[in-house]
Amino acid sequence: MCRWKVSSCMGNVYDCRGIYSIIDNRISKFTEKEETNMSLVTSREMLLDAQRGGYAVGAFNVENMEMVKAVLAAAEELRAPVMLQTTPSTIKYGTLETYVGIVRAEAAKVSVPVALHLDHGSSFDLAVRAVKEGYTSIMIDGSCLSFEDNIDVTRRVVAVAEPNNIPVEAELGKVGGKEDDLEAEADTNTDPAQAAEFVERTGVASLAVAIGTAHGFYVGTPVLDKERLSEIRKVVDIPLVLHGASGLSEEDVSDCVKRGICKVNFATELRAAYTDAVKALLKEKPETFDPKAFGKVGIPAVKELVMGRMKVCGCDGKA
Ligand SMILES: [Zn+2]
Numbered sequence: 001m002c003r004w005k006v007s008s009c010m011g012n013v014y015d016c017r018g019i020y021s022i023i024d025n026r027i028s029k030f031t032e033k034e035e036t037n038m039s040l041v042t043s044r045e046m047l048l049d050a051q052r053g054g055y056a057v058g059a060f061n062v063e064n065m066e067m068v069k070a071v072l073a074a075a076e077e078l079r080a081p082v083m084l085q086t087t088p089s090t091i092k093y094g095t096l097e098t099y100v101g102i103v104r105a106e107a108a109k110v111s112v113p114v115a116l117h118l119d120h121g122s123s124f125d126l127a128v129r130a131v132k133e134g135y136t137s138i139m140i141d142g143s144c145l146s147f148e149d150n151i152d153v154t155r156r157v158v159a160v161a162e163p164n165n166i167p168v169e170a171e172l173g174k175v176g177g178k179e180d181d182l183e184a185e186a187d188t189n190t191d192p193a194q195a196a197e198f199v200e201r202t203g204v205a206s207l208a209v210a211i212g213t214a215h216g217f218y219v220g221t222p223v224l225d226k227e228r229l230s231e232i233r234k235v236v237d238i239p240l241v242l243h244g245a246s247g248l249s250e251e252d253v254s255d256c257v258k259r260g261i262c263k264v265n266f267a268t269e270l271r272a273a274y275t276d277a278v279k280a281l282l283k284e285k286p287e288t289f290d291p292k293a294f295g296k297v298g299i300p301a302v303k304e305l306v307m308g309r310m311k312v313c314g315c316d317g318k319a
Helices: 016-036 043-053 065-078 088-093 096-107 124-133 147-164 192-202 226-235 250-258 268-284 291-313
Strands: 057-061 082-086 114-121 137-140 168-172 177-179 182-184 206-209 240-242 261-266
Touching: 043 057, 043 114, 043 261, 057 065, 057 114, 057 268, 057 291, 065 082, 065 096, 065 268, 065 291, 082 137, 088 096, 088 114, 096 114, 096 124, 114 124, 124 137, 124 147, 137 147, 147 168, 147 192, 168 192, 192 206, 192 226, 206 226, 226 240, 226 250, 250 261, 250 291, 261 268, 261 291, 268 291
Parallel strands: 057 082, 057 261, 082 114, 114 137, 137 168, 168 206, 206 240, 240 261
Antiparallel strands: 177 182
């Protein structure tokens, strides 16, 4: 007997039996993992701890092994719980297995909690594959859909992820700018009443809200609707997530954390820090030909940036 409504299973590449076999695989993988590799945890307790403790977990987008090493070194040094995340375009650059492999191998060397999160999951199919391959936290981004369609796809992902104890983040309203291939208009901030209804009907574990931040770097100074954030927090009790934090002032980030943000995403500025370090190396030593030399300058540059952002989030010393 299918435990989900038939309509939830129809119209997808997976029928109910497909979903069951994925879950069965996943459960056996978890059992296996607990015996052999405890390196990854889910984001659930991490974010609830942050909510109770009044700080936010930093979630950092990683593109390659060097960036994974940099973020984990920062987390270890500051004793911070940490989320590493990849967008669909990063996954297309490698594969889900690529990033699960790198992150598990590197996380096994550190003693702080590490979660691997799918950032801006763009389809039910990708979200399910990420659960199956070992991601320990999933975002399904239906924010470009209508309210009802966003609820529908989010519910379907929750129905697959939650039985595997994988928490799901969704997004309501549109964060401006360009994240991956998803582009949004700037002034479509999250409506508090809709947020409450959305959380109630989907069963998500965390919610990304739009309050005036944008992906990428800011051209001018962003105007954040912090009152709106406080209004959302009054009616939504799950951890809230802030996207588009690259380039925000430290005051803005910490004020948002005080108002209920429990996870802050940083992507663009990590890529810039890495690339700037490589550019400086090539300018100084144009004869460089060994790619390992890029990592040797890129890793400390990203690590330093990440440590600064962790301190702003207040997650240092919380692991
Ligand atoms: Zn985002």
